[in-house]
Amino acid sequence: MEPPLTPQQLWDCALRLLSRRDHSRRELGQKLRQRQFDAELVEQALDKLEQQQWLADRRFAAVQVRQHIFRKHGPLRIRVELQRKGVDEADIEQALEEEAPDWFELALACYRARFAFDDRLDIKEKAKRMRYLQSRGFAFEHIRHALETPPE
Template sequence: MLFEAPNPDQQLWDCALRLLSRRDHSRRELAQKLRQRQFDAELIELALDKLERQQWLSDSRFAVVQVRQHVFRKHGPLRIRAELQRKGVTQVEIELALEAEAPDWFELALACYRSRFAFAERLDIKERARRVRYLQSRGFTSDHVRYALETPPE
């Protein structure tokens, strides 16, 4: 019995679908993963175009899902934007995804702060700076951080 050599187009297509079956990817992210697997750049672009036409690959859907996941993990808007930009999502799609989710960033910062730190009546400079750095590393703006630190417990 003779085996045919696998068709590179079909291998690429199968690999792309396998990756997308696990989770959504941005176009840039999927292209990068396919390049790492040594597929031809032109074939990759053709496959990505076909996936987008069939709506199996969508940067806008990817952005919405990513925003939702980051909000669930109590990440702020700065971190979410940076992460999506790094993955190749356009600024317009990022803003639309953030508007679609539309969390109250101040309350999210407060929830993040309270889940990490116990209330303290007074904080010394070092401890306050540590708490500020924590919230900033989570992607919250200085206004969100100030709100979280200055809101008294219920």
């Protein structure tokens, strides 16, 4: 039988995880519990990390939004990813508002990076292109803009 994991081991593990990249509170908690640390100790450690500002969902959301925009992901996908990682709706909204990209131009850039302009698209090809932009998280109005904007 293995000896129980100590609070110091928990703290060291949490800091190691945070040194690699930012995590949301829920995400870090899940990773620590998966490593068989006591749930109560995990919560105490997460509280302490938040007090020391080493763990902040608001900062995590801002970083994630920037990364997703860089990868040309739309607002719907970003929102779903952050919700899945346990970030509050208010933090998601604030991060999206702070970045405030032009979603129409981002959808157009994403579209042009993937497809050549063709003003004679058949229904199947147009649907394929729309599904691609939908999967990237763009709303219908962004997709329509990308499909209908002629090249300069």
